[in-house]
Amino acid sequence: MALIVQKFGGTSVANAERIQNVARIITDTYRAGNSVVAVLSAQGDTTDDLIAKAMEINPRASKREMDMLLSTGEQISCALCAMAIEAMGFPVVSLTGWQAGMKTNKAYGSARIKSIDTERIVSELGRNAIVLVTGFQGLNKYEDITTLGRGGSDTSAVALAAALKADLCQIYTDVEGVYTADPRRVSGARKLDEITYDEMLELASLGAQVLHNRSVEMAKKYQVKLEVLSSFAKKPGTKVKEVVKKMEKTYVVGVAKDKDIGRLALVELEDRPGIAYKVFSLLSKENINVDIILQSIGRGDTKDISFTVKRGDLEAARQILEEHQESIGFDHIDVSSNLAKVSIVGAGMIDNPGVASQMFEAIYGARINIQMISTSEIKVSVLLDEEDADKAVAAIHKSFFGE
Numbered sequence: 001m002a003l004i005v006q007k008f009g010g011t012s013v014a015n016a017e018r019i020q021n022v023a024r025i026i027t028d029t030y031r032a033g034n035s036v037v038a039v040l041s042a043q044g045d046t047t048d049d050l051i052a053k054a055m056e057i058n059p060r061a062s063k064r065e066m067d068m069l070l071s072t073g074e075q076i077s078c079a080l081c082a083m084a085i086e087a088m089g090f091p092v093v094s095l096t097g098w099q100a101g102m103k104t105n106k107a108y109g110s111a112r113i114k115s116i117d118t119e120r121i122v123s124e125l126g127r128n129a130i131v132l133v134t135g136f137q138g139l140n141k142y143e144d145i146t147t148l149g150r151g152g153s154d155t156s157a158v159a160l161a162a163a164l165k166a167d168l169c170q171i172y173t174d175v176e177g178v179y180t181a182d183p184r185r186v187s188g189a190r191k192l193d194e195i196t197y198d199e200m201l202e203l204a205s206l207g208a209q210v211l212h213n214r215s216v217e218m219a220k221k222y223q224v225k226l227e228v229l230s231s232f233a234k235k236p237g238t239k240v241k242e243v244v245k246k247m248e249k250t251y252v253v254g255v256a257k258d259k260d261i262g263r264l265a266l267v268e269l270e271d272r273p274g275i276a277y278k279v280f281s282l283l284s285k286e287n288i289n290v291d292i293i294l295q296s297i298g299r300g301d302t303k304d305i306s307f308t309v310k311r312g313d314l315e316a317a318r319q320i321l322e323e324h325q326e327s328i329g330f331d332h333i334d335v336s337s338n339l340a341k342v343s344i345v346g347a348g349m350i351d352n353p354g355v356a357s358q359m360f361e362a363i364y365g366a367r368i369n370i371q372m373i374s375t376s377e378i379k380v381s382v383l384l385d386e387e388d389a390d391k392a393v394a395a396i397h398k399s400f401f402g403e
Contacts, residue, residue: 002167003125004029007039007135007157011174012231013077014044022231023084025172026130030090035125037164039135039157040081042073063108067137067147071097074134074153082132093124094132097145097156102138104146111138111146113155116163133160151212158215162222169224171211172231177238178203178210181255181397185390188403192253193236194244199253199345202379206343207258216240251355252346252400257393259386261291262314263336263372265306266321270329271298276305278328282320288313292341292374292383302331306372308383311337339371340389343381344396350377362399368392 006029008022022040030036050069054061078094085092101117124131135153140146148155154171161169175183176191178200183189195203197220204213210228219226219240229237269275280290288309296304309317318335321328349355359380363370368391372383384392 001033001035003035003037003164005037005039005157005161005164005166005169006172007153007170008041008172008231009153009174010041010044010046012172013040013081016080018231019043019077019081020084022172023081023088025231026081027085027088027090030130035128037121037125037131037133037160037166038081039133039153039160040074040077041135041153042070043077046073046076064144067108067145070147071134071137071145074136078132078134085130085132090130091128092130092132094134095120095124096134097137098139100131100133100160102156102159104138104140104148106140106142106144106146108144108146110149111140113138113148113159116159118160118163121160121164148214151214154212154215155218158218158222158224158226161224162218167225169219169226170237171215171226171228173210173228174230174232175210176230176233176235177228178208178240178254180253180401181393182208182257186255186394186397188397188401190401192238194239194241195253196244196347197240197242198378199347200240202343202345202376203254203256206256206341206345206379206381207260208254208256211240251348251352252344254345255393255397255400256343256345257389258341258343259389260311261308261339261341261383261386262311262317263306263308263339263383264314264317264321265304265334265336266328266330267304267334268302268331269305271301271303272329275328278324279305279321280307282324283309283317286316286320288317288320292372292381294372308339308341308372338386339383340386341381341383342389342392342396343379344400345379347378349380356380358399359396362395363392365399366391366395368395 013019026038082092082094103115104111135156178192179189181189201216204211226240227237291308293307368388370382374381
């Protein structure tokens with residue numbers, strides 16, 4: 001008998017018919033002789049609808065009360081799915097994140113899991129019950145409900161799999177696995193049979209929306225066996241693991257796109273020691289993450305520094321830097337929000353220097369201008385105009401994977 005943790009996203013439980021489908025998947029796994037813990041997201045657009053309701057009442061609602069509200073979406077999904085499983089004649093219990101022992105830090109809206117007390121879940125499994133757990137939420141030291149932020153249900157599932165020492169963690173979504181590009185936008189996208197944790201982490205961080213990067217980080221840390229598969233098609237998915245077959249021959253495994261990009265450029269910045277530290281430490285204190293950084297060669301006594309942040313942090317970053325303009329010493333800030341980042345990822349890239357030039361050739365062939373470039377051992381990212389992003393992805397994918 002294996003212990004399997006399954007996670008179902010919002011599209012998988014969007015309506016009554018799909019909840020019945022999820023109930024069948026869970027019970028089929030149970031009937032095969034496995035113990036099952038299933039983590040469910042809120043139905044469809046429920047979270048967005050709840051946010052809209054809050055905005056009607058109080059656009060400046062506290063994060064604590066927002067977490068109180070948003071946590072209800074997953075409770076609805078779990079209760080309804082438990083009812084469906086009950087109707088099929090199987091033993092089942094639905095648990096909230098806190099009933100399942102999910103302990104988090106105090107950061108409302110973006111909490112991190114600190115520990116999981118698995119006693120209740122183990123007890124329910126001991127009486128042969130199917131256990132459904134609300135994703136995306138936990139309880140902090142003040143016994144307040146917290147939510148884990150974007151992708152939180154993925155993280156909940158992997159954390160439970162790690163804590164329970166599960167044999168497998170299956171992430172069910174609306175696509176059949178991890179693809180070389182978004183199959184909904186790139187017609188020639190190919191499903192991967194397997195991918196390394198590091199490659200999956202890069203793809204998730206660079207805009208691929210199949211798995212959240214925090215869940216992949218946790219899976220790698222605790223060596224959780226992951227599989228990404230569709231809740232709508234009975235087909236093998238993509239396995240995420242430490243080492244994959246023929247890894248050294250795989251130069252590029254995927255192309256990712258991220259449109260949640262903003263760029264700031266400090267123009268005519270004083271060219272003196274410590275300036276870069278001052279700029280980025282100010283942003284760090286406000287929890288603003290910086291991605292691609294480009295510093296020009298100094299001319300005279302000045303230089304320019306350009307860097308990217310999430311669009312939601314763009315205005316806050318601008319305000320912080322303008323407030324310290326005199327002490328930093330720059331002429332003005334240029335701000336751009338109509339940008340996108342397109343990236344290629346592959347563990348074999350480090351030993352194949354021609355990969356980057358092949359990517360740039362494909363972009364040139366599509367007559368697209370590159371504005372910034374960032375590289376690491378397993379990825380190359382370029383910044384370009386948002387309107388060119390889909391065309392760039394298509395051109396790069398065709399270059400590496402054919403039609």
